[in-house]
Amino acid sequence: MAENKNNITRRNFVKGGIRGGFLAGLGGLVGALIGKTAKTHTVWQIDPEICIACGNCATHCVLEESAVKCVHAYAVCGYCDLCTGYLMPEAKELDTGAENELCPTGAIKRTFVEDPYYEYTIDESLCNGCGKCVKGCNAFGNGSLFLQVRHDRCLNCNECSIAAACPSGAYKRISIDEPYLPKKVGRA
Amino acid sequence: MKRLCLLIIPVAFSLFSCQVALGVERFPPPDFESGHQLPQTTYPPAREGVYEYIDVAVLLGALSLSSYLVLRRRSRREIFALMLFSLLYFGFWRKGCICPVGAGQNIVLSVFDSSYAVPFVVVLFFLLPLVFTLFFGRTFCAAVCPLGAIQDLVVLKPTAVPFWLESTLRLLAYLYLGAAVLLAATGSAFIICRYDPFVSFFRVSGNLNVLIIGACLLVIGVFVGRPYCRFLCPYGVILRQLSRVSKWRVTITPDECINCRLCEDSCPFGAIRGSTTDWPKRDYNKSKTRLAVLIILAPVLALSGALATRTASGWLSRAHPTVRLADRVYLEESGKVADTTDASLAFRGSGKPIEELYTDASNIQAKIGLGSLIFGVFIGLLIGVKLIKHSIRWHRTGYEADRASCLACGRCFDYCPREQVRLKKIKEGAEGGE
Ligand code: SF4
Ligand code: SF4
Numbered sequence: 088m089a090e091n092k093n094n095i096t097r098r099n100f101v102k103g104g105i106r107g108g109f110l111a112g113l114g115g116l117v118g119a120l121i122g123k124t125a126k127t128h129t130v131w132q133i134d135p136e137i138c139i140a141c142g143n144c145a146t147h148c149v150l151e152e153s154a155v156k157c158v159h160a161y162a163v164c165g166y167c168d169l170c171t172g173y174l175m176p177e178a179k180e181l182d183t184g185a186e187n188e189l190c191p192t193g194a195i196k197r198t199f200v201e202d203p204y205y206e207y208t209i210d211e212s213l214c215n216g217c218g219k220c221v222k223g224c225n226a227f228g229n230g231s232l233f234l235q236v237r238h239d240r241c242l243n244c245n246e247c248s249i250a251a252a253c254p255s256g257a258y259k260r261i262s263i264d265e266p267y268l269p270k271k272v273g274r275a
Numbered sequence: 276m277k278r279l280c281l282l283i284i285p286v287a288f289s290l291f292s293c294q295v296a297l298g299v300e301r302f303p304p305p306d307f308e309s310g311h312q313l314p315q316t317t318y319p320p321a322r323e324g325v326y327e328y329i330d331v332a333v334l335l336g337a338l339s340l341s342s343y344l345v346l347r348r349r350s351r352r353e354i355f356a357l358m359l360f361s362l363l364y365f366g367f368w369r370k371g372c373i374c375p376v377g378a379g380q381n382i383v384l385s386v387f388d389s390s391y392a393v394p395f396v397v398v399l400f401f402l403l404p405l406v407f408t409l410f411f412g413r414t415f416c417a418a419v420c421p422l423g424a425i426q427d428l429v430v431l432k433p434t435a436v437p438f439w440l441e442s443t444l445r446l447l448a449y450l451y452l453g454a455a456v457l458l459a460a461t462g463s464a465f466i467i468c469r470y471d472p473f474v475s476f477f478r479v480s481g482n483l484n485v486l487i488i489g490a491c492l493l494v495i496g497v498f499v500g501r502p503y504c505r506f507l508c509p510y511g512v513i514l515r516q517l518s519r520v521s522k523w524r525v526t527i528t529p530d531e532c533i534n535c536r537l538c539e540d541s542c543p544f545g546a547i548r549g550s551t552t553d554w555p556k557r558d559y560n561k562s563k564t565r566l567a568v569l570i571i572l573a574p575v576l577a578l579s580g581a582l583a584t585r586t587a588s589g590w591l592s593r594a595h596p597t598v599r600l601a602d603r604v605y606l607e608e609s610g611k612v613a614d615t616t617d618a619s620l621a622f623r624g625s626g627k628p629i630e631e632l633y634t635d636a637s638n639i640q641a642k643i644g645l646g647s648l649i650f651g652v653f654i655g656l657l658i659g660v661k662l663i664k665h666s667i668r669w670h671r672t673g674y675e676a677d678r679a680s681c682l683a684c685g686r687c688f689d690y691c692p693r694e695q696v697r698l699k700k701i702k703e704g705a706e707g708g709e
């Protein structure tokens with residue numbers, strides 16, 4: 088019996104030692120990481136300079152309705168009458184019939200400002216993030232339409248499943264304090 | 276101006292091929308004569324921000340409460356209630372992300388990738404359950420982990436899994452952990468998140484294949500208690516080892532085991548180990564020979580493990596987007612395929628030299644190759660250790676919950692007659708006090 092007890096104390100002692108070792112290891116890990124931890128969370132965002140508007144953003148989000156939406160940087164927009172983000176390239180007539188619109192969901196509204204300028208606004212509840220307009224605007228316009236992860240919708244998955252499917256590597260983890268990568272008004 | 280637009284567009288059509296060009300101001304933004312104000316683009320803030328620290332606080336609170344309920348209150352019903360709360364909060368409300376199971380990948384990535392800084396909250400999510408397990412056993416699994424909770428709900432007709440099968444299937448979890456660490460370290464993918472089987476239930480949407488895997492696991496879970504926890508969970512592998520040396524532990528009986536064997540079949544997770552009888556001399560000698568053979572065999576096992584993963588490393592490295600892209604571009608360059616993909620088009624549009632891509636890809640492949648060697652040796656040795664462990668007779672004088680396998684669910688407590696005595700005493704004490 089006494090021997091048994093000795094055994095048990097010895098075993099507990101060894102266990103305590105190993106436990107201490109593990110704790111020290113975890114502490115060490117934190118210590119090693121402390122210089123490299125970011126104080127705040129990161130969020131996923133699309134770098135509009137890299138995105139090729141491939142269409143995966145509309146289909147690969149874990150949400151039923153993608154968290155990615157088209158955003159309009161008005162200050163970059165040329166307010167063109169013949170908007171290549173709004174109209175089909177082969178549109179024969181310059182009218183706003185649905186068959187001439189590029190957006191499959193009719194999410195872009197066109198309003199007359201003054202001759203010859205038109206303003207294009209996006210109805211976010213209709214946009215599915217397919218990027219068709221972005222492609223058109225980038226190809227022949229100023230590139231003022233671009234895709235962004237909308238953070239009021241995004242769940243901030245640890246691995247964004249669109250990022251995993253993005254062919255151009257446009258997704259980045261950026262600080263939650265500045266969670267968007269808007270298009271700048273820079274003159275090119 | 277309108278005419279200008281009309282003129283420029285055909286020119287633009289001919290100048291720019293299908294390729295996307297960016298940030299070009301082809302049509303200078305107008306100065307409106309009518310004084311039209313530009314609308315403001317809205318940028319809604321992240322919803323995540325608010326919850327960052329609340330989540331950590333809830334995690335800490337749930338872990339403390341769970342440890343208290345398991346070790347002091349010993350009440351299955353209260354553990355169950357806390358488990359439901361965790362399922363609702365971490366699972367359905369916070370949508371199962373970030374969870375401690377996946378957080379390890381961020382830590383690994385941060386260790387190996389100098390440009391990735393892991394958020395402090397994620398570090399805490401990874402560490403807190405580990406520290407609690409070192410002191411109290413796997414109380415995280417009992418009532419805090421949402422993945423465990425959703426499986427625990429469907430444990431209806433648990434059947435016993437033979438010990439050898441359980442032990443063999445558990446190797447899957449080690450393989451999963453190894454692959455996850457390897458792929459996270461090389462920045463290839465976070466496979467624990469990608470194949471998280473239950474997160475699609477929490478979000479009520481997601482990848483169909485993963486949803487099906489999750490549904491299958493839940494159906495299996497009706498008959499085999501918590502299959503993901505026991506055979507797949509990579510975090511559980513770490514928790515097992517820490518739980519072995521925990522300061523306090525789950526005990527079936529509140530004081531002493533009277534070897535009544537009433538609790539024997541009460542654990543749906545096969546975590547109860549009975550008391551042992553002494554071995555006959557013959558068995559003892561046999562096991563000694565087996566042990567000797569196994570120890571000599573260990574290097575062979577390690578080597579064959581390394582060989583096996585070495586072969587798999589080519590396949591593993593295709594999880595990295597750069598390797599996939601390089602493969603694709605190589606196929607296109609060598610004329611083996613005629614079409615292009617979005618990825619190869621994007622790459623060609625970026626203007627990066629192909630040679631650089633090939634170098635990057637082969638660097639990554641080399642890293643994954645080295646990593647899989649280490650991983651293979653580890654798996655080989657692990658199999659050796661498992662076999663050795665099974666050749667040793669452990670000495671036990673009563674029924675106890677296995678430190679590593681016990682998920683601290685508290686189901687077995689009520690089966691113990693000593694527990695009934697304890698409960699009666701408490702009741703009497705409460706009545707006597709009035
Ligand atoms: S998946 Fe990538 S390239 Fe495609 S639209 Fe989204 S951000 Fe752009
Ligand atoms: S074309 Fe696609 S991305 Fe653009 S507004 Fe319409 S739905 Fe949104």
Ligand code: SF4
Nearest residue numbers: 148241242244247248
């Ligand atoms: S992080 Fe998740 S929710 Fe957000 S865009 Fe990516 S897949 Fe969608």
Ligand code: SF4
Nearest residue numbers: 416420423504508511
């Ligand atoms: S074993 Fe893994 S999935 Fe199961 S409860 Fe524990 S941490 Fe969660």
Ligand code: SF4
Nearest residue numbers: 542681682684685687
């Ligand atoms: S507390 Fe009891 S029933 Fe629950 S896992 Fe542990 S040994 Fe099994």
